[in-house]
Amino acid sequence: MAKVLSLAALLGLWTLVAWLTQSPLLPSPMRVGEAILVDMQSGELPFQMACTLARVVAAFVIAFTLGVAAGYAMGRWRSVDRYADPWLVVLLNLPALVIIIFAYIWIGLNETAAIVAVALNKLPNVIVVTREGARSLDPNLDEMARAFRFSWQSKLRNVIMPQLAPYLAAVSRSGLAIIWKIVLVVELLGRPNGVGFVLGSSFSLFDMTRILSYAISFVALMLAIETFVVQPLERRTNRWRRRAA
Amino acid sequence: MNDARTDGAAGPLEIRIDSKTYVSAEGQAVEVIRDLTLRLDAFSVGALIGPSGCGKTTILHIAAGLDPNFIGHLRIPGQGRLGVVFQEPRLLPWRTVADNIRLVLPPEQSFDQLDDLIDTLGLGAHLTHYPGELSLGLARRVAIARAFAVQPDFLLLDEPFVSLDVAVAARLRDELTMLTQRRQVTTLLVTHDLEDAIQLADRLFFLSMRPANIIAEMALPPPRGARDKATIDEIAEQVKSQVPGYASGAART
Numbered sequence: 001m002a003k004v005l006s007l008a009a010l011l012g013l014w015t016l017v018a019w020l021t022q023s024p025l026l027p028s029p030m031r032v033g034e035a036i037l038v039d040m041q042s043g044e045l046p047f048q049m050a051c052t053l054a055r056v057v058a059a060f061v062i063a064f065t066l067g068v069a070a071g072y073a074m075g076r077w078r079s080v081d082r083y084a085d086p087w088l089v090v091l092l093n094l095p096a097l098v099i100i101i102f103a104y105i106w107i108g109l110n111e112t113a114a115i116v117a118v119a120l121n122k123l124p125n126v127i128v129v130t131r132e133g134a135r136s137l138d139p140n141l142d143e144m145a146r147a148f149r150f151s152w153q154s155k156l157r158n159v160i161m162p163q164l165a166p167y168l169a170a171v172s173r174s175g176l177a178i179i180w181k182i183v184l185v186v187e188l189l190g191r192p193n194g195v196g197f198v199l200g201s202s203f204s205l206f207d208m209t210r211i212l213s214y215a216i217s218f219v220a221l222m223l224a225i226e227t228f229v230v231q232p233l234e235r236r237t238n239r240w241r242r243r244a245a
Numbered sequence: 246m247n248d249a250r251t252d253g254a255a256g257p258l259e260i261r262i263d264s265k266t267y268v269s270a271e272g273q274a275v276e277v278i279r280d281l282t283l284r285l286d287a288f289s290v291g292a293l294i295g296p297s298g299c300g301k302t303t304i305l306h307i308a309a310g311l312d313p314n315f316i317g318h319l320r321i322p323g324q325g326r327l328g329v330v331f332q333e334p335r336l337l338p339w340r341t342v343a344d345n346i347r348l349v350l351p352p353e354q355s356f357d358q359l360d361d362l363i364d365t366l367g368l369g370a371h372l373t374h375y376p377g378e379l380s381l382g383l384a385r386r387v388a389i390a391r392a393f394a395v396q397p398d399f400l401l402l403d404e405p406f407v408s409l410d411v412a413v414a415a416r417l418r419d420e421l422t423m424l425t426q427r428r429q430v431t432t433l434l435v436t437h438d439l440e441d442a443i444q445l446a447d448r449l450f451f452l453s454m455r456p457a458n459i460i461a462e463m464a465l466p467p468p469r470g471a472r473d474k475a476t477i478d479e480i481a482e483q484v485k486s487q488v489p490g491y492a493s494g495a496a497r498t
């Protein structure tokens with residue numbers, strides 16, 4: 001309820017300021033809404049959003065898979081950690097823009113470069129969080145699984161994953177938020193489609209209506225994914241915790 | 246450093262620990278066990294008795310094959326089918342009681358065949374609960390059910406009755422007696438309670454303080470599990486007079 005009220009207030013404020021300034025640099029919510037509808041019907045908006053979303057998903061899957069594997073290995077084995085940690089520190093401290101430029105220059109102005117750049121930006125964060133999770137694994141349960149001869153699949157499913165779940169959920173959440181923002185930058189710099197590309201070209205035309213309509217649509221899409229995919233998943237993995245409380 | 250192997254199901258349990266050291270927090274090596282030899286006949290119940298901190302859990306971990314860092318020799322009965330009741334229940338908090346038990350079942354065993362075991366341990370009403378919802382006593386019972394559900398040839402129990410209230414402990418003791426009678430299983434029970442040991446075991450092993458070794462060993466007259474109060478008291482008196490240092494409280498906690 002508070003959420004709805006606060007959003008309504010924001011919308012009201014926006015309408016008011018737009019009406020007061022009467023400037024093309026701040027179109028009213030009505031005009032932006034109209035623009036969204038028009039571009040929806042023409043198929044332009046869904047197409048651009050789909051391009052961006054596909055990149056978000058691809059980069060997310062790659063960063064997540066590699067990051068969880070590497071983070072787990074580093075958290076579990078000291079020697080791996082000692083060798084891999086300096087790389088991690090370098091990667092953590094490389095600015096997103098530098099990674100993007102390197103990827104485009106070395107791999108070329110193509111889809112692979114775009115996705116690699118985004119995945120590389122997210123990767124160190126996934127590694128750090130998973131490593132933290134792997135370090136906190138309960139050695140007692142590990143022994144229990146060994147004593148009872150759990151297969152590695154069973155151990156992964158029943159012993160390790162449930163302990164890593166809160167860490168993986170946190171990383172997915174923050175991951176989604178960071179990744180889509182970086183995808184927009186990547187698109188702006190070197191892709192002929194996607195929401196980032198549209199924002200870039202609208203910027204050169206000072207087309208605020210278009211910028212706002214695309215930005216808002218994409219934020220809404222990401223919020224929907226967060227609310228209807230990420231949060232329910234998180235609730236499911238935490239079911240035993242609430243029951244036990 | 247050590248060699249471990251398993252024998253046929255009917256083989257005895259043999260543990261020889263020439264030396265076991267831990268590295269303390271200050272980085273010093275502390276020898277907790279030295280020159281310990283323990284032999285337990287197939288299908289019998291042995292009780293390890295000693296003060297807390299003497300190394301009972303350490304010996305059990307070594308027997309379970311969970312700790313390869315010792316100098317010595319280990320021969321385990323059976324094909325490695327092992328049931329363990331750890332000192333703490335060590336259940337998976339995110340799995341229900343039923344799933345905790347189901348997860349350890351050997352392929353030929355179905356959960357429905359465990360009705361007797363579940364009944365005996367009084368777990369029927371708790372199968373859908375999560376471990377966090379259970380009292381310590383109940384969680385212990387689940388851990389015991391899990392160790393038996395494996396259909397073990399070799400069973401290790403680490404102080405299964407500690408910190409339970411008297412009535413629950415008494416019931417658990419009876420249940421354990423029944424369970425070890427129903428199934429032929431070589432069992433090593435760790436306890437610091439002499440009466441527990443006398444009630445449940447065929448053979449008692451008394452441990453000294455650090456570095457631990459076996460200071461006395463006593464075979465009890467059969468049948469185990471059917472000794473009445475008077476017999477238990479009588480054996481306890483015998484222990485106190487025969488085991489060096491026991492009556493003086495050196496081995497008491």
Ligand SMILES: Nc1ncnc2c1ncn2[C@@H]1O[C@H](COP(=O)(O)OP(=O)(O)O)[C@@H](O)[C@H]1O
Pocket residue numbers: 267268269277295296297298299300301302303304
């Ligand atoms: N992981 C460990 N690191 C260092 N010392 C340990 C470790 N585990 C046990 N010890 C020490 O070894 C001794 C024996 O411990 P334990 O086998 O748990 O005794 P008990 O089960 O008889 O109470 C204790 O003094 C304990 O402090």
Ligand SMILES: [Mg+2]
Pocket residue numbers: 298301302303332403
């Ligand atoms: Mg102990």
